[in-house]
Amino acid sequence: MDIFLQQLINGLVLGSVYALVALGYTMVYGILELINFAHGEITMMGAMVALAVIGALAMAAPGLPGVLVLGAGLVVAIPVCMALGLLIERVAYRPLRHAPRLAPLITAIGVSIILQNIAMLVWGKQYIPFPDVLPKGRHEVLGAAITDVQIAILLLTMSIMLMLILVVQKTRLGRAMRATAQSRQVASLMGVDVNRVIASTFVIGSALAAVAGVMVSAYYGLAHYYMGFLLGLKAFSAAVLGGIGNLGGAMLGGLLLGLIESFGAGYIGDLTGGFLGSHYQDVFAFFVLIAVLVFRPSGLLGARVVERA
Amino acid sequence: MTVHTLRWVAVAVAALVAGCGDKPQQNGDNQVVLIGQVSPLTGPQAHLGKDNENGARLALDEINAAGLTLGGKKIVLELKSEDDAADPKTATTVATKLVDEGVAGVIGHLNSGATIPASKIYSDNGIPQISPSATAVAYTASGFKTAYRVMTNDAQQGSVLGTYAVTKLGAKKIAIVDDRTAYGQGLADEVEKAAKAAGGEVVAREYTSDRSTDFMAILTSIKGKAPDLVFFGGMDPQAAPMIKQMKQLGLQAKFLGGDGAQTPKLIELAGADAEGALASNPGLPLDAMPGGSAFKAKFEAKYGKIQNYSPYAYDAMHVLIDAMKRADSSDPAKYLAELPKTDYQGATGRIRFDAKGDITGGAVTLYQVKDGKWQTLETVHSGN
Numbered sequence: 001m002d003i004f005l006q007q008l009i010n011g012l013v014l015g016s017v018y019a020l021v022a023l024g025y026t027m028v029y030g031i032l033e034l035i036n037f038a039h040g041e042i043t044m045m046g047a048m049v050a051l052a053v054i055g056a057l058a059m060a061a062p063g064l065p066g067v068l069v070l071g072a073g074l075v076v077a078i079p080v081c082m083a084l085g086l087l088i089e090r091v092a093y094r095p096l097r098h099a100p101r102l103a104p105l106i107t108a109i110g111v112s113i114i115l116q117n118i119a120m121l122v123w124g125k126q127y128i129p130f131p132d133v134l135p136k137g138r139h140e141v142l143g144a145a146i147t148d149v150q151i152a153i154l155l156l157t158m159s160i161m162l163m164l165i166l167v168v169q170k171t172r173l174g175r176a177m178r179a180t181a182q183s184r185q186v187a188s189l190m191g192v193d194v195n196r197v198i199a200s201t202f203v204i205g206s207a208l209a210a211v212a213g214v215m216v217s218a219y220y221g222l223a224h225y226y227m228g229f230l231l232g233l234k235a236f237s238a239a240v241l242g243g244i245g246n247l248g249g250a251m252l253g254g255l256l257l258g259l260i261e262s263f264g265a266g267y268i269g270d271l272t273g274g275f276l277g278s279h280y281q282d283v284f285a286f287f288v289l290i291a292v293l294v295f296r297p298s299g300l301l302g303a304r305v306v307e308r309a
Numbered sequence: 310m311t312v313h314t315l316r317w318v319a320v321a322v323a324a325l326v327a328g329c330g331d332k333p334q335q336n337g338d339n340q341v342v343l344i345g346q347v348s349p350l351t352g353p354q355a356h357l358g359k360d361n362e363n364g365a366r367l368a369l370d371e372i373n374a375a376g377l378t379l380g381g382k383k384i385v386l387e388l389k390s391e392d393d394a395a396d397p398k399t400a401t402t403v404a405t406k407l408v409d410e411g412v413a414g415v416i417g418h419l420n421s422g423a424t425i426p427a428s429k430i431y432s433d434n435g436i437p438q439i440s441p442s443a444t445a446v447a448y449t450a451s452g453f454k455t456a457y458r459v460m461t462n463d464a465q466q467g468s469v470l471g472t473y474a475v476t477k478l479g480a481k482k483i484a485i486v487d488d489r490t491a492y493g494q495g496l497a498d499e500v501e502k503a504a505k506a507a508g509g510e511v512v513a514r515e516y517t518s519d520r521s522t523d524f525m526a527i528l529t530s531i532k533g534k535a536p537d538l539v540f541f542g543g544m545d546p547q548a549a550p551m552i553k554q555m556k557q558l559g560l561q562a563k564f565l566g567g568d569g570a571q572t573p574k575l576i577e578l579a580g581a582d583a584e585g586a587l588a589s590n591p592g593l594p595l596d597a598m599p600g601g602s603a604f605k606a607k608f609e610a611k612y613g614k615i616q617n618y619s620p621y622a623y624d625a626m627h628v629l630i631d632a633m634k635r636a637d638s639s640d641p642a643k644y645l646a647e648l649p650k651t652d653y654q655g656a657t658g659r660i661r662f663d664a665k666g667d668i669t670g671g672a673v674t675l676y677q678v679k680d681g682k683w684q685t686l687e688t689v690h691s692g693n
Contacts, residue, residue: 003533006558010525125353127546132580138557145559220522220550222578230520265526269515278527279489279516 002143007266008259013150013219015258016157020212021235022242022250023164024205030181030245031201033101037108038088040232041115042081042206046213047223048123050077051130058131066133070218077210084115085206089199112228119225130221153215160211161251164204168247173200181245241289243302252300260285339385342639344369344629345407345436346622347400347417347427350392356616358419361441362390363612364619365416368626377630380638386630393423404430412436413639414629416622421445428456437645439629441621444568444591446495449665455641457648459625459660460618461591461671463492465691466567467499469673470540470589473689474500474565475509478587480538484513484531484562486524486551488543493519496567497542504540512536519543524551525558532560544569548588549578556582563587571676571683583678587686592621593657593672597688600656624655 021043028036050073057069092107137148168174179187180197188194216231217223234257242253265281292300346365348358369386377384389412391403400423407415408430415431415438418424424443431438432453440448440458444466449456474480483504487497501511512534515527528551531539539555539562541548548570555564564586566575571588579586595601595615604620612619631653636644653660661669675686 003529006529006532007526010529014523014525127549127574127578129549129578129580138559140559145557147557150557216522221553221580222522222546222550224546226520227522262526265515266530269513269530274514277514277516278530279518281526 003266005142006144007262009144009146009150010266011259011262012255013153013258014262015238015255016154017212017216017219017231017254018235018238018257019251019254020157020160020208020215021231022239022254023161023247024209025236025239026242026244026247026250027177027201027205029239030247031177031198032093032097032104033245034093034104035108035236036088036093036202036205037105037232037236038092038111038115039205039209040228040230040235041112041119042084042088042209042228043213043216043231044119044223044225044228045084045115046077046081046210047217047227048119048128048213048225049080050074050210050214051128051217051223052123053077054131054133058133064133066135069131069133070214074211074214077214078207081206081210081213082203085202085209086199089202094195094198112232116225116228123225125225127222127224130217130223134218149219153219156211156215160208164208165247167204173197177201237286237289240299241292243296243299246299246301249299249301256300257285257289260288339383340639341385341387342379343387343389343410343412344626345410345412345415345417346388346390347393347403347407347415347423348390348419348622349395349423350390352394354395354419357618358392358395360616360619361417361419361622362388363608364441364622365626366390367608367611367619368623368630372627372630377634379633384639393418393420393427395420395423397422397426400424400427401430403427408434408436413633413641414438414644416441416625416629418443419618421448424448425451428453431455435641435645437629437632437641437648439625441625442618445492447491449667453666455645457628457662457666459621459628459655459657459668461673461691462667463495463567463591464499465667465671466589466591466673467496467542468503469689469691470496470565470567471500471503471505471509472507473589473675474538474540475504475507478538478563478565480504480536480563481509482512482534482536482538483509484515484534484536484539485511486515486517486527486531486539486541486543488517488519488521488541488547490519490543492569493542493544495542496569497540500540500542517543517547519547521547522550524554528554528558528560531562532558536562538563538565540565541570542567545572545575545578548586549575549583552579552586553582565589573683576678576681576683581681584681586678587675588683589673589675591671591673592618593688594674594685595620597674597685598657599654604656620656624653624657624660627655628653628660 024039053076054073092111093104096104135148176192176197238253238257239250242249264284265278269277348361350358369388393400393403404427419442421443424440425448432455437455442460444463446464485497487493513531548566552564566588568590571590576583632647633639633644635647663669670690672688674688676683
């Protein structure tokens with residue numbers, strides 16, 4: 001039972017990070033029907049920028065409390081990633097908006113390679129340690145351990161997701177986003193500044209990616225120029241699993257993927273008597289993804305809902 | 310990419326030009342014999358590559374100073390040092406270049422990844438090769454008669470680690486994780502075999518990848534089996550978060566790793582959680598080598614600080630020339646037959662080879678993190 005609970009916690013924490021990144025994919029897809037493959041790299045950039053700030057702060061003022069240092073890292077990383085998202089949209093996607101759909105997909109991959117290489121040139125190929133500034137509290141709940149960092153990740157992602165839903169459902173910008181998602185042409189005829197709405201989507205998605213990047217590097221204690229690739233791939237899969245283009249679907253897909261991976265890796269060996277080991281955890285996760293897509297090609301919540309944004 | 314291609318072209322052109330030179334060179338009455346040395350002299354491992362070159366050169370200078378006569382002729386040895394940039398493709402290019410220049414033997418390469426493809430070229434041309442630092446089992450497993458090494462291989466290291474975990478660290482229940490790379494899996498398999506042979510029980514065998522940073526799921530599963538020790542076959546970027554996550558989960562087992570984990574980077578990445586972690590490295594620390602202090606004095610007087618493998622490069626050169634002396638010839642076809650009979654007391658210890666060209670009784674040193682630093686625990690010699 002304690003093992004089960006522990007795997008549940010592991011899966012939820014992992015899944016909420018996937019969900020946060022998946023939201024960025026799904027928002028852009030909802031509006032542009034474009035898969036922004038550079039999104040994983042924006043996450044990486046967020047982690048790297050925050051680490052640079054945190055490293056500099058930890059050097060300059062070693063006495064500062066950890067939460068404050070981390071906050072400073074976030075405060076710098078979020079605008080940097082927002083600007084980056086804006087720039088990518090302006091340079092790589094907007095000029096190709098009326099081109100065949102394959103063209104922006106290729107520039108997306110190009111941008112992702114460029115960002116990886118920039119990060120490699122600036123920060124090197126080495127893994128960069130996250131300074132030991134965070135509180136190390138652990139709590140035992142029914143035999144399972146949960147750390148302060150894990151609790152913070154869960155609370156932060158939940159509140160960010162709630163905020164995002166509120167923005168999309170209740171604000172003018174959100175309404176413009178939903179309108180643009182339904183029909184770009186009609187929305188612009190109704191006076192919606194489509195370019196502004198699309199740019200805002202990228203900015204919001206990039207801000208979420210920055211938060212996710214900082215969380216991942218704080219949680220695992222390291223960052224690396226290549227970290228965005230795998231994270232992006234998993235988050236993209238989560239978005240597809242939940243139904244790409246659907247906000248709730250991205251959240252559900254992220255959490256599900258985290259749980260599947262966690263329980264898969266944890267139990268697959270014991271359940272098959274050691275025949276399949278934990279190296280099948282990704283196989284298992286993607287098997288579930290394929291099975292879902294066979295029966296529901298548009299993902300779990302991916303019916304053509306009006307609210308997609 | 311372009312820099313890479315350019316370097317490749319440059320090396321190829323250089324090889325062509327050099328290949329035109331006449332092979333047996335005469336220097337007055339003395340015959341010049343060329344000995345190759347290959348290691349990464351550029352790139353992130355350049356300091357290690359230069360260290361190997363200096364170790365080989367130190368031995369070569371000593372032999373020249375003492376005077377070498379083979380087949381009645383006075384011999385002057387000349388070192389041909391090449392840069393493989395730790396890259397497998399470049400390694401084959403420079404290996405071909407050295408063969409074309411007519412080297413009588415090669416000390417190198419430094420990395421397993423570069424040594425293995427180059428070893429085929431030396432084998433095809435019958436040029437004996439002694440690597441001072443390649444540890445991958447595959448290097449001597451190809452069955453090439455020309456491939457030798459003076460460094461402990463991964464299988465020997467794994468077998469020492471498995472035995473050590475059970476007999477010295479008192480671990481009865483052992484969990485083993487590997488990163489599914491040739492290195493990590495090979496090491497973990499050897500550890501499993503040796504641990505079982507020593508009477509330990511392997512309670513969990515889990516797998517991850519060399520890109521993962523999340524091990525919570527497998528560690529939770531491992532925790533349920535209450536092992537005394539967790540062995541990880543892999544590199545420091547995985548070992549460090551694994552150690553941290555063990556602490557987070559409250560998994561009270563010792564952590565043991567191989568040479569991929571025995572790095573300063575591990576301590577940097579795992580921070581305070583690294584305290585108490587154990588890991589091994591093939592070979593001996595300098596102060597435990599029988600000829601360590603003498604080597605250190607000679608080396609530092611000429612080249613400054615020792616980086617890592619230079620004592621092994623130094624011994625490799627001596628072993629190579631020793632075989633030439635016994636054959637009374639620098640002809641690779643003649644002295645190659647003498648290499649298997651090597652029994653040489655070098656700076657790093659007594660060097661003998663088994664049938665595959667591996668050093669027998671290779672040394673493995675165990676380290677533990679204490680006060681934020683790797684401290685030497687002890688050196689164990691492998692059984693073969």
